[in-house]
Amino acid sequence: MNTQSPHITIVLGTRPEIIKLAPIIRACEARSTSYSVIHTGQHYSKNLNEVFFDQLELPQPDYNLAVGSASHGEQTGEMIIGIEEILLEEGTDVVLVQGDTNSVLAGTIAATKLDCEVGHVEAGLRSFDRDMPEEKNRVLTDHAADYLFAPTEQSEALLLEEGLPKDRIYVTGNTVVDAVHQNRELASQKSSVLEEFGLNDTEYGLLTAHRAENVDEKNTFMNLLEGVERVGEELGVEFLYPIHPRARGQLEEFGLQIPEHTQIIPPQDYLDFLQLQSNAKVILTDSGGVQEEACVLNVPCVTLRENTERPETLDVGANCLAGTAPHEIVETTNMMIQTERGWENPFGDGTTAKMILQTIIQSQQQEAV
Known part of the structure; x- marks a missing residue:
């Protein structure tokens, strides 16, 4: 492992993941951190995918698995196979996933089987509705992840209640704030x-x-x-x-x-x-x-x-x-x-992506010593 800059692989596959991981991609670019992006193709409409990278002025993904629509098992299984091959080729140190999709679960399973570390952005969210596939995905991912990036102290408390160790949990805010701050002016100019x-x-x-x-x-x-x-x-x-x-x-x-x-x-x-x-x-x-x-x-x-x-x-x-x-x-x-507007934003100050990246780099460097 390169102690100066661990290689991070970002796995995404849907529109919300692109939006919320874009600030982390920008943070990697700003710090010249070694990274790659795997797009699973879980959302396969061009309007929900490639156009986002163009419009948000992001580099196109390094890999696109083009999985498309299928049953949960088939879709997740195909993703695991494709992600595993890429992780082996890339020599990845940390896999970053965000949220609760099948792409998140597949990225987590592929990474943990290869003994890569996993960072879950937006960890600790719970609807307490186990009929939702998303709820199962986020719970499984949290319990397998090495870095739990909780958006709020409330999310941290839920993770602790489930017995997850405090030293894996980092309260960072939510990258949604970064994304809104970074893109609101862009929207007013371009839209x-x-x-x-x-x-x-x-x-x-x-x-x-x-x-x-x-x-x-x-x-x-x-x-x-x-x-x-x-x-x-x-x-x-x-x-x-x-x-x-x-x-x-x-x-x-x-x-x-x-x-x-x-x-x-x-x-x-x-x-x-x-x-x-x-x-x-x-x-x-x-x-x-x-x-x-x-x-x-x-x-x-x-x-x-x-x-x-x-x-x-x-x-x-x-x-x-x-x-x-x-x-x-x-x-x-x-x-x-x-209702009166002007409520307090509970999700952070727009520096979440920088905090997440700094946490990973420092932790990886400490492990390498």
Whole structure:
């Protein structure tokens, strides 16, 4: 191992991972740290992948496994095989993964079998819903990882409750803050999405709904959409819905109607989506990452789930759980629209990526002595 700069391999495969690991890639570039990027191809739409690297002015990934869609087992297994081959070739010291996807689990398994060290960015998040594949992925990854980069002290406490040793846990904040700080100005310069949809002088809401538990069951998806329609009618909010391909397919399969006060638009690249979030009156979402971004951007958020692994957003008053019952969506949205903005951001000061990289380098150098 090179004691001056250990080789770090960053494994990612979805849009949120690209966004949240981009600050670490930039930190590696700034410090001339030896690193490589493996893109598993878990999200295989060009609009959700390569364009992100171009627009965020990041180097293209060194490897792309192009795994695409498959069952959990097939997808994860194919990733493990591909990642293992690359790690052996690269002579990797530390593998960095972020979040709770199959790419995260595959990167962790491949690395631990080769005796590489694993760093889990955003460790310690828990929804306590074991029916969610994401919950299982994040728990398994935390218990295998050597570096647990917890975004908050609350996340650290959950890791300690599960018996994980304190010397593996580092409270660093969340790279979502780094990403928003680094890219908000870029979005205002590069994005014309507000002009495109005629939103410059218009108040609007933003809707995202894509999770399997919300869109794969007809009645649940129907209730969610009815709730959004009632918000439009009763509260006078017009929504934009950048629809995920999965959700669009289910919408068509179930024969569901688009809410009257909702305009469906294609999936947006990150800078356009960040601009839409920044200027929204309220955001309705089932995405964990969007909950965080809304909190950092000071935009009221309503979460269309019964639980969240981002309880800090609830604690500071930036977010509220509504589930998918129509009347709850209306009541919660009405409350959040009237809430005072200016809550404290619980996720750090935007230096998380630098802290993570410094921790790894120092630890690796100490081990080598």
